[in-house]
Amino acid sequence: MKRMTPQNLRTPGPTPIPDDIVEAMTNPMINHRGPEFAALIKKSTEQLKQVFMTKNDLLILTASGTGALEASIVNTLSPGDRVIAATAGAFGDRFVDMAEAYGADVKRMDFEWGGPIDPEAIRKALHDEPNIKAVLVTHNETSTGVTHPVEEIAKIVKGEFDKLLLIDAVSSLGCIPLPVDAWDCDMVGTASQKGFMIPPGLSFISVSERAWEAQQTAKMPRFYFDLTLAKRSLEGGQTPFTPNLSAMYGLSRALDLLLEEGMENVFGRHATIGQLTRDGVRELGLKLLVEDEAYASDTVTAIKVPEGVDQKALMGKMRTEHNVVLAGGQGKLTADIFRIGHLGSVDKSDITEVMDALRVVLPEVGFDP
Amino acid sequence: MKRMTPQNLRTPGPTPIPDDIVEAMTNPMINHRGPEFAALIKKSTEQLKQVFMTKNDLLILTASGTGALEASIVNTLSPGDRVIAATAGAFGDRFVDMAEAYGADVKRMDFEWGGPIDPEAIRKALHDEPNIKAVLVTHNETSTGVTHPVEEIAKIVKGEFDKLLLIDAVSSLGCIPLPVDAWDCDMVGTASQKGFMIPPGLSFISVSERAWEAQQTAKMPRFYFDLTLAKRSLEGGQTPFTPNLSAMYGLSRALDLLLEEGMENVFGRHATIGQLTRDGVRELGLKLLVEDEAYASDTVTAIKVPEGVDQKALMGKMRTEHNVVLAGGQGKLTADIFRIGHLGSVDKSDITEVMDALRVVLPEVGFDP
Numbered sequence: 111m112k113r114m115t116p117q118n119l120r121t122p123g124p125t126p127i128p129d130d131i132v133e134a135m136t137n138p139m140i141n142h143r144g145p146e147f148a149a150l151i152k153k154s155t156e157q158l159k160q161v162f163m164t165k166n167d168l169l170i171l172t173a174s175g176t177g178a179l180e181a182s183i184v185n186t187l188s189p190g191d192r193v194i195a196a197t198a199g200a201f202g203d204r205f206v207d208m209a210e211a212y213g214a215d216v217k218r219m220d221f222e223w224g225g226p227i228d229p230e231a232i233r234k235a236l237h238d239e240p241n242i243k244a245v246l247v248t249h250n251e252t253s254t255g256v257t258h259p260v261e262e263i264a265k266i267v268k269g270e271f272d273k274l275l276l277i278d279a280v281s282s283l284g285c286i287p288l289p290v291d292a293w294d295c296d297m298v299g300t301a302s303q304k305g306f307m308i309p310p311g312l313s314f315i316s317v318s319e320r321a322w323e324a325q326q327t328a329k330m331p332r333f334y335f336d337l338t339l340a341k342r343s344l345e346g347g348q349t350p351f352t353p354n355l356s357a358m359y360g361l362s363r364a365l366d367l368l369l370e371e372g373m374e375n376v377f378g379r380h381a382t383i384g385q386l387t388r389d390g391v392r393e394l395g396l397k398l399l400v401e402d403e404a405y406a407s408d409t410v411t412a413i414k415v416p417e418g419v420d421q422k423a424l425m426g427k428m429r430t431e432h433n434v435v436l437a438g439g440q441g442k443l444t445a446d447i448f449r450i451g452h453l454g455s456v457d458k459s460d461i462t463e464v465m466d467a468l469r470v471v472l473p474e475v476g477f478d479p
Numbered sequence: 480m481k482r483m484t485p486q487n488l489r490t491p492g493p494t495p496i497p498d499d500i501v502e503a504m505t506n507p508m509i510n511h512r513g514p515e516f517a518a519l520i521k522k523s524t525e526q527l528k529q530v531f532m533t534k535n536d537l538l539i540l541t542a543s544g545t546g547a548l549e550a551s552i553v554n555t556l557s558p559g560d561r562v563i564a565a566t567a568g569a570f571g572d573r574f575v576d577m578a579e580a581y582g583a584d585v586k587r588m589d590f591e592w593g594g595p596i597d598p599e600a601i602r603k604a605l606h607d608e609p610n611i612k613a614v615l616v617t618h619n620e621t622s623t624g625v626t627h628p629v630e631e632i633a634k635i636v637k638g639e640f641d642k643l644l645l646i647d648a649v650s651s652l653g654c655i656p657l658p659v660d661a662w663d664c665d666m667v668g669t670a671s672q673k674g675f676m677i678p679p680g681l682s683f684i685s686v687s688e689r690a691w692e693a694q695q696t697a698k699m700p701r702f703y704f705d706l707t708l709a710k711r712s713l714e715g716g717q718t719p720f721t722p723n724l725s726a727m728y729g730l731s732r733a734l735d736l737l738l739e740e741g742m743e744n745v746f747g748r749h750a751t752i753g754q755l756t757r758d759g760v761r762e763l764g765l766k767l768l769v770e771d772e773a774y775a776s777d778t779v780t781a782i783k784v785p786e787g788v789d790q791k792a793l794m795g796k797m798r799t800e801h802n803v804v805l806a807g808g809q810g811k812l813t814a815d816i817f818r819i820g821h822l823g824s825v826d827k828s829d830i831t832e833v834m835d836a837l838r839v840v841l842p843e844v845g846f847d848p
Contacts, residue, residue, distance in 0.1 A: 114515065116507040124508040124724060132505050135725065138485040139493040139678060141804050146483065172680055173703065174541050174720035180703045211702040303721055309508060311541055311680045311723030331700065333580040334542065334549045351543035352672055354680030355493060356504065356725060435510050 117429070118463050121437040122252050122281055122410035124303035124310055125454035127360070131308055134363035135356045142355060148347025150358055155344065157365035158314055161373060162283065162298065164290035166316045169340040170361075172354045175280035175301030178313035180208055181335035182276040182297035186244060186321055188329035189213030194235055195246040196227040196263075200253035200441035205246045205278055212330045217242070223443055224254045224412070226405040229262040236271045244274035244296075250282035253440040255412040255449065256405050257286055264293040274324055280304060283314075284368060285380045285409045285453045296321040304409070305376075307367070307455040308360035317341075383452045383461055384408030390465040391450075394472065395479030399447050409453035412439070414446065418476045421445055427474060432467035486798070487832050490806040491621050491650055491779035493672035493679055494823035496729070500677055503732035504725045511724060517716025519727055524713065526734035527683055530674075530742060531652065531667065533659035535685045538709040539730075541723045544649035544670030547682035549577055550704040551645040551666035555613060555690055557698035558582030563604055564615040565596040565632075569622035569810035574615045574647055581699045586611070592812055593623045593781070595774040598631040605640045613643035613665075613693075619651035622809040624781040624818065625774050626655055633662040643693055649673060652683075653737060654749045654778045654822045665690040673778070674745075676736070676824040677729035681722075686710075752821045752830055753777030759834040760819075763841065764848030768816050778822035781808070783815065787845045790814055796843060801836035 119126050127135075140146045151170065158168045171177055187193065193214050195206040198221035209216050219235060221227050227247060236242055245267045250257045260277065267275045277298045279288050284305025290298050296318040303310035317337060325338065333339075339350040368376055388406055391398055391413055399412035415421045421438060425448060428434045439447040450464055488495050496504075509515045520539065527537045540546055556562065562583050564575040567590035578585050588604060590596050596616060605611055614636045619626045629646060636644045646667045648657050653674025659667050665687040672679035686706060694707065702708075708719040737745055757775055760767055760782055768781035784790045790807060794817060797803045808816040819833055 114506045114509065117509070119508055119510065121510045121512075123721065124511065126508055136501050136505060137483045139488055139495055139672075140483065140486070141488065141490045141806065142493065142679070143490075143806070144798075144804065172541075172543050173546070174722070176720040177542070177703045208702045211705070212700045301721065303508075303724075309723065309725040310511070310721040311726065331581045333577045334546045334704070336580070351545040352492065352670065352679040353543070354678065354723065354726070355672075356678040357680065357723070429513075435513065437510065437512070 118434045118460055120435055120450050120452070120460070120464055122449060122451035122453060125307055125451065125456065127309065128307055128367065128455050131360045131363045135360040137359045139355055142353055143348055150362055151344065151347055151349070154358065154362050154365055157369060161365065161368060162290045162316050163292065164316050166290060166318050167341060168314065168316050169337055169344065170349065170353070171313045171315065171335070171340065172311065172351065173313050174310055175299060175313045176204065177335060178299030178301065178315040179205060179278050181315055181337055182299050183209050183214070184212055184330040184332040184335055185337045186274055186276065186297065186324040186328050187212070187214055188327070190215055191243045192217065192239065192241050193244045193246060194219060194232065194242055196221065196232060198225060198227055198254065198256060199223050199248070199251035201251055201278060201280070202248045203441065205248060209246060224256065224399040226256055227258045227263065229259055229266055232263055233266045233270065236266065236273065242273055244276055246276045248278040249288055250286060250407050250409055252281040252410055253443065255400050255407040255410045257282065257407045260288065261293055264295060268294040274321065281409050281453065284376065287377050290316050302357055302361065305454050306361060307364050308357055311354045312357045312361060380408040380453065383456055383458060384411070386458060387411045387450055387452050387461050390461060394465065394468055409451070411450045411452065412447045413450070415448060416477050418478070420475055421448055423475045424448065424471060427471045428467055432471065434464050434467045487803045487829055489804055489819050489821070489829070489833055491818060491820035491822060494676055494820065494825065496678065497676055497736065497824050500729045500732045504729040506728045508724055511721055512717055519731055520713065520716055520718070523727065523731050523734055526738060530734065530737060531659045531685050532661065533685050535659060535687050536710055537683065537685050538706055538713065539718065539722070540682045540684065540704070540709065541680065541720065542682050543679055544668060544682050545573065546704060547668030547670065547684040548574060548647050550684055550706055551668050552578050552583065553581055553699040553701040553704055554706045555643055555645065555666065555693040555697050556581070556583055557696070559584055560612045561586065561608065561610050562613045562615060563588060563601065563611055565590065565601060567594060567596055567623065567625060568592055568617065568620035570620055570647055570649070571617045572810065574617060578615060593625065593768040595625055596627045596632065598628055598635055601632055602635045602639070605635065605642065611642055613645055615645045617647040618657055619648070619655060619776050619778055621650040621779055622812065624769050624776040624779045626651065626776045629657065630662055633664060637663040643690065650778050650822065653745065656746050659685050671726055671730065674823050675730060676733050677726055681726045681730060749777040749822065752825055752827060753780070755827060756780045756819055756821050756830050759830060763834065763837055778820070780819045780821065781816045782819070784817060785846050787847070789844055790817055792844045793817065793840060796840045797836055801840065803833050803836045
């Protein structure tokens with residue numbers, strides 16, 4: 111295939127891949143039932159636990175992030191189980207859809223797209239319905255650029271009501287603090303192409319003791335995503351099904367890089383760059399979807415398409431004339447916003463480039479601040 | 480990570496990756512909702528149809544081969560559906576386990592490990608039980624090195640009884656002829672790390688009109704493996720969930736290589752090398768698990784561990800002293816056989832190297848022909 115030109119890829123995942131991760135991924139194939147692989151998966155699993163800030167079991171699945179989230183549902187629930195799924199965007203909606211596909215009796219709680227999930231509403235719902243078994247929450251809603259208050263939600267769900275807590279952390283883990291043990295999260299799923307700076311194709315999930323207990327009576331059917339198989343294989347340094355080896359090589363290098371930088375510094379870098387992005391957007395005279403800094407995501411920023419501006423023309427010119435790839439909206443906001451991803455492999459200059467290009471393109475597509 | 484030394488990797492997948500596929504996989508990340516990806520997936524899908532010899536829909540999933548096989552079950556069946564699953568090895572057993580995990584009422588038909596599935600037995604079973612909805616068959620049983628007579632089975636299942644036919648073609652497709660349309664197979668699943676010469680992490684599945692019809696009433700729950708979502712996304716040049724981009728780059732190059740070589744030549748190469756392997760094994764005085772050339776697989780050869788020989792010592796010396804990686808057995812044959820993979824990226828010299836090394840190692844581990 112013709113070699114592609116590297117772009118300033120500012121979608122909220124996949125992210126650009128650092129050169130030495132690309133290099134690591136070119137390592138030759140090995141026997142995934144052999145000693146080299148056993149050493150590889152054991153090392154990466156231990157390092158992943160540091161990034162997840164957990165002593166829980168940590169499993170690596172060959173699937174997109176959605177696969178890990180499906181695993182969190184089918185390994186803890188039975189058809190007919192009453193669960194709360196709180197949603198304020200396309201990925202919250204997806205969590206609802208998945209739980210319903212497997213027969214959960216979902217109490218869907220909708221919050222405004224662009225706003226946070228209200229912990230108080232969850233407290234009230236848990237109080238009103240004592241038979242709720244689990245609460246499903248998105249940590250960082252990629253479609254709107256909101257970081258939901260999972261710490262507060264966890265205090266209620268776990269501390270006050272002692273229910274299962276399943277977290278979609280696809281676009282937050284490794285970028286925004288999510289201390290799995292400190293917040294007592296039962297299942298936390300994320301994916302390789304976001305904070306981990308490697309290509310899509312792997313997902314990671316932490317599983318608490320409480321989640322394993324739930325699994326023993328959980329009757330939703332499962333095979334590929336049966337975490338018992340994954341846990342048993344891991345004890346022998348294997349996976350139940352052939353793993354994505356190239357991404358495993360990349361992951362090993364990526365985890366070294368993250369832990370060398372130090373997770374506090376990685377979180378700090380994302381916070382600084384998130385702020386830089388929002389400040390830059392405001393300075394251009396554009397309106398943020400999420401004005402409240404308390405909930406603004408440090409991994410993705412959604413910007414309202416100004417009146418009179420053609421979103422597709424804007425994104426097209428950014429891509430073809432400035433080599434900057436932005437993302438459109440999703441779901442009901444598809445045409446109303448555009449998004450800048452700033453997670454994983456990102457530094458300030460990447461964002462400065464975006465702002466410089468927007469400054470040129472915006473007037474060309476009819477923006478009159 | 481420390482760079483690994485390339486091995487003569489003779490497991491039945493993953494296979495070594497040709498250099499220009501490795502090179503293609505280092506292409507930079509792109510927006511998987513953008514125009515470059517749409518062009519990529521459309522091209523590869525059309526080329527995959529040529530390899531599958533089908534006009535059916537062809538879908539690419541980010542999962543191991545087992546994921547595609549789970550998709551074939553959950554998209555066509557409902558809990559309680561009576562199905563036949565014929566098994567003569569570890570992967571036949573896995574197909575049974577998957578169908579049972581999702582609540583199918585499985586008529587399990589066991590055949591000797593190392594022997595073929597008997598089409599006549601399937602005819603009798605279909606005759607005796609008119610309420611059978613589907614037949615699940617492995618084309619090439621990786622654990623024993625047997626190619627099952629799928630053409631004859633298909634004539635019975637489709638031609639005589641008009642039932643759904645679901646095929647595990649993980650270690651055959653692209654290596655051993657499996658003309659999906661000519662044999663009228665409803666669902667055929669395979670994986671990237673076998674005949675396709677790319678790393679694990681993608682699987683491919685063909686879906687007949689008849690299978691889509693079955694899907695409309697199929698009640699097994701599904702989300703990540705819901706092929707309706709994949710089909711709908713493909714119409715827009717996308718996948719429902721973030722795809723394994725690196726492997727997609729490799730796939731594109733691999734399909735060019737396969738089609739340039741010509742599928743007839745690719746099949747011929749596998750047939751020649753399969754024969755070379757079996758002849759070499761016999762010449763060393765070893766016993767094949769599959770003596771009957773009519774069923775001997777052209778992608779993997781199983782060899783009985785000779786009396787007095789320590790299988791682990793044999794494989795260990797081959798790996799550490801001769802850089803040749805063989806596979807052990809699986810399931811109930813774990814310690815009784817060892818296997819040589821000869822599929823995907825393989826030529827005669829790879830096999831000659833194996834035989835030369837075996838000639839040295841066998842006497843060292845107690846072999847006395």
